[in-house]
Amino acid sequence: MNKLKQVHAHALRNGIDNTKFLIVKLLEIPNISYAQALFDLIPHPTAFLFNKLIQAYSSHGPHHRCLSLYSQMRLQRCPLNQYSFTFLFAACAAIPSLQHGRKLHTQFLKFGLDFDPFALTALLDMYAKSGLLASARQVFDGMIERDIPSWNSMIAGYARCGKFAEARELFELMPLRNVATWTALISGYSQNERYEEALEVFMEMKNMEEAKPNVQTLASVLPACANLGALEMGKKIEAYARENGFLRNVFVSNALLEMYAKCGKIDTARRVFDEIGSERNLCSWNSMVKGLAVHGRWKEGLALFHEMLEGLYQMTSHS
Template sequence: MNRLKQIHAHSLRNGIDQTQYLLTELLQIPNITYAQNLLNLTSKPTAFFYNKLIQAYSAQNQPHRCFSLYTRMCFNGCPPNQFSFTFLFSACASFPSPLYGQMLHTQFFKSGFGHDSFPLTALITMYSKFGKLKLARQVFDEMSMKDLPIWNSMITGYARCGDMDGALELFRSMPNRNLVSWTAMISGYSQTGKYAEALAMFLSMETEESTINHVTIASVLPACASLGALEVGMRIETYARNKGFFKNLYVSNAVLEMYARCGRIDEARRVFDDIGNRRNLCSWNSMIMGLAIHGKSCEALELYNEMLMEETAPDDVTFVGLLLACTHGGLVVQGRQLFKWMSEKYRINAKLEHYGCMVDLLGRAGELQEAYDLIKSMPMKPDSVVWGALLGACNIYGNVEIGEIAAESLFKLEPWNPGNYVILSNIYASKSRWDRVSKLRKVMKSSQITKAAGYSFIEEGGKVHKFIVEDKSHPRSNEIYEVLNEVWSKMRQEKRAANFDLELEEVFMME
């Protein structure tokens, strides 16, 4: 910085114009305040000077300063160019509403740059960030010549707004695709919870031998984790390590999460150890959550203490993992203490997830009244997860009174869910309240509430297959049932088949 000040002083003394060099260097430091003062002292600043500062303010999320410069630019008779509008549209995305962007959109087309790809891409991105897909699509459709970034911008816009059908329609009609196109689709499917589609898109991408980078990998691994596609996930980890992508913390954290959710907690711990000093809060949270879900409660709490020793402050996600660990380990005293520390020691306000964990913890321990009192003390309205945890605990301990309260709340929140009726019916049956059981069945029948067919995902040969009960839609269903029949025949031949047959027939009758 001192060197730049010396150059500036020298240029002023000798009448040398080095404004462009100084401005460029100042913004690389960055020292925007000095750069702004330099612009203010310039007698006739060019569009280049304004654009550099607008870009810098946009990168620092200061859209009002960008518009102030744009206004000054126009007032001083310096017409904006296509780069000005590109940076301004990017800045507009930081405003709370699209009003400024729409005003600028009008000025943009009056300026004669309405066919330039760079500002149009930024314009489509801006409208998409505001959820204005119709306006973005109108800009897209009015373009006579569409290059690849324009297509990708529109697809990303659809994906960002959760309209994956619209994204897929455009993706299929693209004249050509690149890495950004594929990654936008994979990321969009993952973020909208359509994990099977995300994985299928990734496998198609592999088939076409398209280039894969760290962003693609970080986008598809959550899909592998949610589907239990361990084989594909392991193959992706090998690829990531070979390509050097594992050095990227997003990728390594995604691999860790994938192993933890696929039941390979030992592999998750291996990855966690490999990350080493690069660990961030996400790494710690994923490992704590993985240990908690797999019943390794003491290890989860030990890891939490290790995290504190390394001076990594916990957040609300950390406490969800810790409370889950206490729930699975039956550690009621520790759970109460952690729930208390969360607000008193770390100033973290409890969310629905934390209350749900505490209700589940107390309910499993038989502390049903305390769990119900906690629900009544919640500062927010309890959701179906909270009431569902209480109802499940009432089913375990046969508590009719609190069970009815929980069930009534669930009937209002999710009247379509037959599981709540079934659980309450089981509670009545455990207390021989057969009249109540009969009444519930009549309510379900009159309301046409039926149990949805369950389904399973099975990974085989790097592909994930979905099956529902008595499913015959799979192209190899005949072979599948032949194998099942063979297995069934062998089971019947076993000496213990008699008792086992009886249990299976009862299950089939229930189905």
């Protein structure tokens, strides 16, 4: 970062304008605030620079800045392309802002950009994440070229909303599935409290060997084990997670902790909690405190609760 500042200062002293280059490099770090400050110095930014900045905000937030940049592009008559809309649709899905999303969809069609599969997938995903499955399916059915993410977005949308017949139909029709496809189905079943089906799909995934479970898969299937009391399956998942280094992910560790607590293995849950260490979040503390209280170990739970409050106080006082 300091090196980039030195390069910029040296360039300015020598009358060289390397601002565009620096913006791109800053966004790779990413240091979006510094990149934005340099961007604001350019009288007429190119569509490429606008898109790079929109992409950064779309990935890292705040997402509403994408819409501000879109308005700026329109005001400056800067041409929008399929890349602009791909990132804008993703931002609308994250906010979420369906009103802006629909307006962008209209402009997208007006500019004749509905040939691009990546932009169409982002549009589909925006509608699916907003629960507008009919609109998402209309985009999906109209796609000449469907890639794996487009299938996954549609399946995930159906699964999230509990429309499992539709999700399974697409799942079976899908020519090539990946880990995200399987995880979408498992996650949908878990979120809708259909834990038996979540576990069945996970077992099917393991047996098919079509894709290997990742951190998202494990974080989705462990709650099913917890609610079913499927301790032995939970232990096998822990062994797989340790073998692949997935317990470094706090969401997997939290799910494992809760699984052991709900299955009555409170000491094992405490071991997992201790292993999380400095990566613990509020969910980690809550699950452990609740687990101790439920199992009658309220003194330990209360002590842990005070330890959590002390940690939060120290974090606040140092910030």
